[in-house]
Amino acid sequence: MNKALSYSNKIFKLLGFLFIFPILLLFIFLIRAMAPIYLVRLKELYSHRFGHFCIEPEIYLARQSLAVNKRRGIDLFCLDALPVSNRHLARMWSREMHFLSVIRPLIRVNRMFPGWQKHEVPWDDIFGQSDELKKTEPFLKFTEAESIYGERKLRDILGSRNGPIVCVFNRDSTYLSQHAPYRSWDYHDYRDSDIETYIPAMEWLAEQGYVVFRMGAIVNKPLPDNLHPNIIDYATLHRSEFLDIYIPFKCSFLLVATSGPSALGNVFRRPQAYINAAPFLTTTIPKANPNELVIPKLYFSDRTQKHLSIEEIIELGAEKFDKGEQFQALGIRLVDNDEADILTVAQEIEGLVSG
Secondary structure, X not given: OHHHXXXXXXXXXXXXXXXXXXXXXXXXXXXXXXXXXXXXXEEEOOOOOHHHHHHHHHHHHHHHHHOOOOOOEEEEEEOOOOOOOOHHHHHHHOOOOEEOOOHHHHHHHHOOOOOHHHHEOXXXXXXXXXXXXXXXXXXXXOOHHHHHHHHHHHHHHHOOOOOOEEXXXXXXXXXXXXXXXXXXXXXXXXXXXXXXXXXXXXXXXXHOOOEEEEOOOOOOOOOOOOOOOOEEOHHHHOOOHHHHHHHHHHOOEEEEOOOOOHHHHHHOOOOEEEEEEOOHHHHHOOOOOOOEEEEEOEEEEOOOOEEOOHHHHHHOOHHHOOOHHHHHHOOEEEEOOOHHHHHHHHHHHHHHHHO
């Protein structure tokens, strides 16, 4: 039954596309005809993945603001066809960029003809090796009404707690398996870590007067009940799409895995300590704030029964690996940072921030 329904949906989509194809073709002709005097470019955003949807538009807008040679034209965007990772984030980006749902089929038609690249927004180098974020202020902004709403919701959660906010996030496989069940994400499992190894660092931060928010959208287990009262299991008890964005905006710094929510630290130019960073090249990605620390996972060779040095990782080409099966093929296991390491990094980033 489900297969028949899926097949019918595909047929209806195809018929719909064929019906509007002449109109789309006319638009593409007009876009190309006026290109010498007014360049129109198109782009479908990777909106079903939260981290990409946070950081990629931010870098694009920073790059546009710093461009020396301003061109005459417009860039038009659309969301991808999969469920959007955060609807409020989409609403916020729509205030900064031009969105039209018709862009996706327009891209499809544009690519049928030579020279289509000229009419797409360059995106392959969106992460680049430059420092656009360090030279600009955040482009993702809250309206006055959103700020008032955010303060009220935040106060509801905080209650009598008072102190600077720290966001803590570990990656596990639960979010993708539930948010995007249409495929297997097992190849990302090497990036996972256990939230309980973060608890000593969270307890220490709470004892220093910080209010610690355990972030996340869908997590595999809640925090224990007997923790310091300044530790809030936001992901389990209070989570909303709006607050997923607003709380990192309000925080002093973040203690995070290299996964979706860490992108908001870059967007809002907040200091971050990256815990259990993987893959290894994550440590070389340009960041938005000079007060940033990275502690990668350890690479352990089952063949030599020892941890690999940085030189050995690079010699094996493993610094570029981003899929679990690539590590398995060389007999490499990624070992999580332990509680003591995470606590040390938390103390170091707190020292950088507090001066």
